Amino acid sequence: MIPALEVRDLTRRFGNFTAVERLSFSVQRGEICGFIGPNGAGKTTTMRICSTLDLPDHGDVFISGESVLEQPRRVRRKLGFMPDAYGAYSNTTVADYLDFFARSYGLRGEEKSRTIARLVEFTSLGHMLEKLTTALSKGMKQRLCLAKTMLNDPDLLILDEPAAGLDPRARIELRELVKALAGMDKAILISSHILSELGETCDSVVVIEEGRLKAAGNVSQMTEGIQRERSRVLLRALVDPQALLRAVLEEPHVEGARVERGGVVLDLPGGAEGLARLVEALVKRGVRLTEFRQEKLDLEEVFLSMTDGRVQ
Amino acid sequence: MSAASRFLERVGNLPIWNRIADRGNAILVKELRQSMRGRYFAVIFWLTLAIATMIGMMTFVFQDGGRADTTGTAFFLAMFGCLTFASNLFVPFAAFSSFGAEWEENTLELLLLSNLEPRQIILGKLLSAAVQTLLYTLAFGPFLVLAFLLRGLDLGVAFGLLLFVLLSSITLSAVAVMLSTLARHKVARALLMALMAVALVAFSFATVAFGSEQLFFSRSVFSDRFVLLVFLTIAAVVVSYCVAFGCTRLAHPEENRSTTLRVLTTCCLLALLGWAAFGFQESGGDDEVLYAFGSVAFLLLAVTSALFCSEPERLGRRVRLWVPDNRLLALLSGAFFPGGGRGTLYMVMNSALLIGGFAVVLGYAAPGFPYDQVIGFLLALTAYMFVYVNLPALLFSPFSKKLTRRIACRIAVPLFAFLVFFVPTVTAFALDLRRPFNHAGNPAWAMNEFAHGRADGALIVGLAIAFLVVLVFNLPRIGRGLGELVAEHGRRQTPGRTAAPESLAVPALALEHPEESGDARPQP
Numbered sequence: 140m141i142p143a144l145e146v147r148d149l150t151r152r153f154g155n156f157t158a159v160e161r162l163s164f165s166v167q168r169g170e171i172c173g174f175i176g177p178n179g180a181g182k183t184t185t186m187r188i189c190s191t192l193d194l195p196d197h198g199d200v201f202i203s204g205e206s207v208l209e210q211p212r213r214v215r216r217k218l219g220f221m222p223d224a225y226g227a228y229s230n231t232t233v234a235d236y237l238d239f240f241a242r243s244y245g246l247r248g249e250e251k252s253r254t255i256a257r258l259v260e261f262t263s264l265g266h267m268l269e270k271l272t273t274a275l276s277k278g279m280k281q282r283l284c285l286a287k288t289m290l291n292d293p294d295l296l297i298l299d300e301p302a303a304g305l306d307p308r309a310r311i312e313l314r315e316l317v318k319a320l321a322g323m324d325k326a327i328l329i330s331s332h333i334l335s336e337l338g339e340t341c342d343s344v345v346v347i348e349e350g351r352l353k354a355a356g357n358v359s360q361m362t363e364g365i366q367r368e369r370s371r372v373l374l375r376a377l378v379d380p381q382a383l384l385r386a387v388l389e390e391p392h393v394e395g396a397r398v399e400r401g402g403v404v405l406d407l408p409g410g411a412e413g414l415a416r417l418v419e420a421l422v423k424r425g426v427r428l429t430e431f432r433q434e435k436l437d438l439e440e441v442f443l444s445m446t447d448g449r450v451q
Numbered sequence: 452m453s454a455a456s457r458f459l460e461r462v463g464n465l466p467i468w469n470r471i472a473d474r475g476n477a478i479l480v481k482e483l484r485q486s487m488r489g490r491y492f493a494v495i496f497w498l499t500l501a502i503a504t505m506i507g508m509m510t511f512v513f514q515d516g517g518r519a520d521t522t523g524t525a526f527f528l529a530m531f532g533c534l535t536f537a538s539n540l541f542v543p544f545a546a547f548s549s550f551g552a553e554w555e556e557n558t559l560e561l562l563l564l565s566n567l568e569p570r571q572i573i574l575g576k577l578l579s580a581a582v583q584t585l586l587y588t589l590a591f592g593p594f595l596v597l598a599f600l601l602r603g604l605d606l607g608v609a610f611g612l613l614l615f616v617l618l619s620s621i622t623l624s625a626v627a628v629m630l631s632t633l634a635r636h637k638v639a640r641a642l643l644m645a646l647m648a649v650a651l652v653a654f655s656f657a658t659v660a661f662g663s664e665q666l667f668f669s670r671s672v673f674s675d676r677f678v679l680l681v682f683l684t685i686a687a688v689v690v691s692y693c694v695a696f697g698c699t700r701l702a703h704p705e706e707n708r709s710t711t712l713r714v715l716t717t718c719c720l721l722a723l724l725g726w727a728a729f730g731f732q733e734s735g736g737d738d739e740v741l742y743a744f745g746s747v748a749f750l751l752l753a754v755t756s757a758l759f760c761s762e763p764e765r766l767g768r769r770v771r772l773w774v775p776d777n778r779l780l781a782l783l784s785g786a787f788f789p790g791g792g793r794g795t796l797y798m799v800m801n802s803a804l805l806i807g808g809f810a811v812v813l814g815y816a817a818p819g820f821p822y823d824q825v826i827g828f829l830l831a832l833t834a835y836m837f838v839y840v841n842l843p844a845l846l847f848s849p850f851s852k853k854l855t856r857r858i859a860c861r862i863a864v865p866l867f868a869f870l871v872f873f874v875p876t877v878t879a880f881a882l883d884l885r886r887p888f889n890h891a892g893n894p895a896w897a898m899n900e901f902a903h904g905r906a907d908g909a910l911i912v913g914l915a916i917a918f919l920v921v922l923v924f925n926l927p928r929i930g931r932g933l934g935e936l937v938a939e940h941g942r943r944q945t946p947g948r949t950a951a952p953e954s955l956a957v958p959a960l961a962l963e964h965p966e967e968s969g970d971a972r973p974q975p
Contacts, residue, residue: 192560194705194768209772215566226558228481230488235481242477243565248470287561 141204143168143295143326144189148198151184151350158184159350161198166326166343168294171317173341173358174330175442181350182330183223186297189328190220203294216244219288223300225280227272233283234268237290244291258286262316278309285316296320298329302336314340338438346442354441362436367410371440372417375402375430386426390417402430477567478575482549483582491548492583495541500590503533507594511601523601524666527609530594531616532659537587538620539655540648543627546580547647550631551640559701569701573628573694580624584617605666611673612662618686619658623651625693632700677733684726688719705767709759709789713797716755720801723748724808728816736817741825742902745809745832752801753836753864759794760844761860763851764928766790766935774939781936791848792932795841795925802833828901831911834918835894839868841921848928868894 142165149162159181166172176182187193189200191211200207202214228236237258241251259265262282267275275283281301288296298317302310310333317340321327331337337344338358346353354361376383380398387396387403392413396405407413414433421428472480486492510529511522553559553572562572595613598604627647634640665671672678695715699708727744734740766774770789775781786797806829813822847860871892879887889896891913900906 190564192563192703194703196768208768211769212566215564218564220564222557222560224557226556226561228485228556228558229552230485231481235484239477239481239484240561240565242473242480243562243567245566247473251473291566 140167142166142201143170143203144172144328145201146185146189146198147201149185149188149195149200150197151181151188151193152196157350159188159195159347162347162350162352163198164345164352164355166295166328168326169321169324170343171321171327171329171341173334173337173344173438174328174347175332175334175337175344175438176347176353180347182347183299184350185347186220186299186328186330189295190218190297191215192220216291217294219291219293219296221281221284221288221296221298221301223303225284227275227280229271229273231272232269233264233272233275236272236283237286240287241290246290254290254292258289261289261319262286276309277304278306278312281305281309281313282316285313289320293325295326295328298327300330300332302331302333310336334438334442341438344438344441358438358441361441362438365436365441368408370407370410370414371404371434371436372407372414373400373402373404373430373432373434374421374428376421377427377429383426386421386424387417389424390420393417404434476571476575476578478562478572479578479582482575482579485549486545486579486583491545495537495545496587496590499533499537499541499587503530503591503594506530506533507597521603521667523598523604526601527595527598527604528659528663528666530591530598531609531612531662534587534591534613535616535658535662536655538584538616539623539658540651542580542583542587542620543623543651544644544648545583546576546624547627547631547644549579550576550628551634551644554631554635554640555637563701569698570694572701573632573697576628577621577625577690577694580628581621584620584624588613588617605671608665608671608673611671611679612665614679615661615682616658618682619654622686622689623654625690629693629697629700632697684722688722691715691719703769705769707767707770707773707789709762709794710773710787712755713759713787716751717801717804719751720748720805721808723751724805724812727809728812731812732816736820738820738825741809741813742828745805745825745829746898748805749802749829749832749836752798752805753840756794756798756801756836756840757844757861757864759789759797760791760840761847761851761857762789762791762794763857764790764792764848764931764935765852766939771939774936774943776940776943778937778940781940782933785933785936788932788936790932790935791844791851792925792928792930795844796929796932798837798840799922802837806830806833824902824904827904827906828898831898831901831906831914832894834914835897838917838921839871840864841925843867845921845925845928 144166146162146164149159150157151159162181162185164172174182174186184193188195188207189202191207191214194208203217205213205217207214228239231239234255237255238251241255246254259268262285264279264282264286267279267283272280272283285298285301288298301317302313305313314336317327317329321342329337329341341358343355343357344361345355374383374387378386380402383403384396384398387393387405392408394406394408396403407417409416418428418431506529507526510525553562559572563569595609599606599609630643630647631640634643665673692712692715695711699712702708723744727741727748730740730744731737766788773788775784785793786800787793806826809829810822810826813820813825843860843863847856847863850856851860872894875890875892876887879890891897891910897906897910897914900910
């Protein structure tokens with residue numbers, strides 16, 4: 140099956156500075172892919188190339204099999220890009236805004252009206268149609284921008300920091316919209332710094348740093364892979380947490396131990412073997428454990444373990 | 452919102468209008484809706500009409516001694532002044548701000564992504580300005596009719612002036628939109644806006660003065676049947692260049708930003724050639740017409756070639772797709788592809804086209820005409836323009852990748868021409884020589900010598916040597932430019948140049964050692 144998005148050996152240089160280097164990954168239809176990396180990692184550059192706004196020095200990007208390099212106009216018909224900076228027109232209502240972009244995408248007459256009505260319903264903008272776009276709240280602007288992005292019924296949606304600046308409620312609503320879009324068999328590439336959000340929304344993630352691919356794959360597979368190498372454990376005992384912490388710190392290989400939630404949370408390398416060794420050592424020291432729980436790593440942990448935080 | 456705006460909005464929402472709008476330019480529809488809803492247009496529109504009414508009444512009241520023969524003309528001039536300021540000042544200014552707002556409000560990329568072509572965007576802005584001008588003209592209609600009823604008004608001149616204002620408004624709006632595409636940054640935009648405001652005010656005053664002169668004093672230029680055609684040609688050329696240049700500004704640097712301008716320049720040169728032939732015939736064989744049109748044509752070629760010859764040599768990745776599959780066709784079209792070397796080739800080819808064209812014009816229009824003088828003049832002009840453009844371009848070509856160096860090269864062209872004139876002149880003054888301005892570095896003197904058949908052998912040989920030296924040194928650039936096209940053609944003939952996306956075997960999840968493979972495919 141042709142992937143909705145295929146980034147192939149992508150390189151982009153700005154003078155002597157390499158923003159993206161030999162980057163390759165793909166996203167299938169119906170998949171939500173998180174695109175994460177520290178600031179300056181090359182996420183926006185990659186997204187701009189994917190959306191035909193920039194051109195690579197080497198490599199290519201294919202949207203449903205069409206090359207952004209060779210067929211930019213055909214690619215734009217299959218693509219919806221929501222940039223981080225939302226563009227609103229002065230003296231333009233929500234209805235006029237959608238009407239204008241629908242015309243720009245070549246929609247006419249009944250087809251245009253039907254498409255706008257469907258998207259207005261999907262994004263719950265019905266009561267806002269006569270409001271000026273400049274008077275909308277950030278959350279409503281994001282909804283409007285999402286509606287605009289979907290006017291051409293794209294195969295792939297590229298969302299650059301869509302949750303930035305949104306309040307918790309708007310974030311949850313956006314998350315639900317994104318999930319609903321994936322349910323419509325659309326591929327979604329979404330970048331965000333709110334990794335907890337991405338972890339709940341995404342099927343897969345692509346991690347880049349300094350323009351290079353660090354990891355890519357299924358979120359749960361990645362967390363499991365990291366957990367095989369390193370575990371996070373919550374310990375509770377019949378002693379004071381500070382005393383427990385002192386006992387734990389006497390053990391070698393223990394990292395980042397701290398008092399938290401009435402117990403001690405620590406990171407331990409070595410997977411199951413390491414865990415067994417720790418329990419054995421604590422029991423030998425006479426620590427009477429009441430709880431020993433291995434905690435699930437989230438996307439934030441995955442990200443931190445894979446990147447060094449280097450900024451170009 | 453004013454009552455008129457509400458009325459216009461209601462009219463705009465009629466189903467029939469929606470059906471018409473569906474077929475029109477999307478930007479035009481958006482711009483008109485924005486204008487109708489916004490304050491700028493409404494305020495300026497009603498204010499202009501109010502001021503026009505006041506000025507009209509004052510003109511009517513204070514007309515000296517009620518001289519009926521000039522009342523209509525004076526009233527028309529007052530209205531013409533108001534219309535000129537509205538159309539030539541406010542409309543282009545609004546066009547400039549409208550495009551500037553696209554940069555400011557981050558909407559330009561949304562437009563480009565929505566599959567609108569740069570050409571549609573620029574034309575949409577321009578059409579919106581044209582519609583506004585038309586609205587102003589229509590609003591002034593009753594005043595103009597009143598001016599006619601007051602008697603004393605020459606209708607031919609009045610229509611000529613109205614057409615002139617309409618044309619100049621559209622042309623100035625095109626220039627304003629083009630300038631706006633140049634200024635992405637706020638400071639640059641503010642600076643350009645200030646400069647433009649000064650220029651537009653000056654132009655508006657000049658237009659009113661021109662109107663006054665046409666109405667009251669001299670024999671009107673509009674009595675000549677070709678004058679409006681000349682205005683129309685000039686407006687068409689300026690608007691075409693502004694649209695083409697604006698489009699190139701909206702395209703990515705790796706895209707083809709040059710071919711449209713090159714084709715347009717060749718078309719303009721052919722149009723000039725046509726005008727020269729027509730003018731030559733109409734004037735009964737006056738060779739001054741040929742000198743004038745020849746000079747304008749070569750000047751246009753030199754100015755545009757200064758842009759083309761300083762372009763980076765390498766073909767952009769998307770431009771390579773334009774290279775024809777046929778090898779011969781690829782070579783023949785070489786001069787129209789972007790790149791400095793190909794720019795030099797373009798200049799040579801178009802110079803040859805002009806000289807050949809003028810020879811044909813002379814041959815057909817005046818078979819017995821001694822055309823060696825005219826052709827000599829054009830050859831000398833070619834040599835001057837070629838050296839002025841291509842020597843700096845040659846020196847700057849290794850650095851043409853950077854925009855700042857390209858700009859430096861473009862500035863170097865007139866600077867070089869000035870130095871070639873200035874240094875020998877100053878030296879001649881210093882040495883107290885006779886006629887310090889009469890030297891080969893002064894093209895005005897040299898061209899005058901050629902036009903009058905007085906050019907001496909030294910001047911001819913010197914120019915020929917300068918031309919040949921610059922051409923020979925530029926030949927490797929031209930060769931490299933054409934070589935790149937041939938290489939691209941050869942690359943296309945190589946089988947398996949681009950694997951189909953389906954055939955790509957992307958390695959599965961590269962979680963363990965992503966750096967080694969540099970490749971991964973997420974698995975949902």
